[in-house]
Amino acid sequence: MKPASPKPIKAAHAPPRARATGYPEPFAARVKGREKRPLGDLFGLQNFGVNLTRLAPGAHSSLRHAHTKQDEFIYILEGYPTLVTDAGETRLEPGMCAGFKAGTGDAHHLQNRTESDVLYLEVGDRTAGDAASYPDDDLQAVLGTDGRWRYLRKDGSAY
């Protein structure tokens, strides 16, 4: 008998990710108020991850960054985040979506500049050898073969 697949769940009931961020300080403070609930992991998915992510007022989704290998996609469920990319700023609203293709170098993130929470789905694949660049900050990130991100200064030195 094969093991039963996990049953569907209410996404809002999924447990929050244990570790809030891997960023070193002073960068970790910028994502204070961000809560990620991994959804795909609950079903054993390995090729991509899906998170239900909540941004309290003032929180950022991440530092502004671009991936070399990982495609990313977001769909806004609640609230009005500001998307910041190389092209400028766009105010998003529920029902809007955006995608960030790997390798373009166009860095992006969301900022919650409102007084209400923002809730969105984010999807990203797990392509080996991924790295992330941060045009606004003295940071670079490399995905290890263990699946964990390592954060370094731009000169390669450790925080």
Next chain:
Amino acid sequence: MKPASPKPIKAAHAPPRARATGYPEPFAARVKGREKRPLGDLFGLQNFGVNLTRLAPGAHSSLRHAHTKQDEFIYILEGYPTLVTDAGETRLEPGMCAGFKAGTGDAHHLQNRTESDVLYLEVGDRTAGDAASYPDDDLQAVLGTDGRWRYLRKDGSAY
């Protein structure tokens, strides 16, 4: 100067997929009333696809199937579809999600048994060499190196 990334859009404004289904008859009739709006493709994403999919009353999301390589994930935005898997039936509601890990053989699909539309997001990766099995129907599918699905009878003969 690098090309600008595509701007965020309202997902409901994305154009529907040109080809409604690749299923041969009599199977195509079961997904009549299904409309898929590819979202990830609009942003050039290649590692996974995201669709905004609407099921009119009576429509099925697909034949009940299982993938060998592709992980799948759904998030219900509107309506009350019935998820059918090897384990039985589950009525879903807005805010619920489910994942279908590749290789388990547990076949799944959604049926809209209500009088109202169902709207959901679906995510699937694009791992080469994927295939799909259909326990309830005389059908098998193989993903070609051209990225297109070929549908055959279980004995390998063409429809």
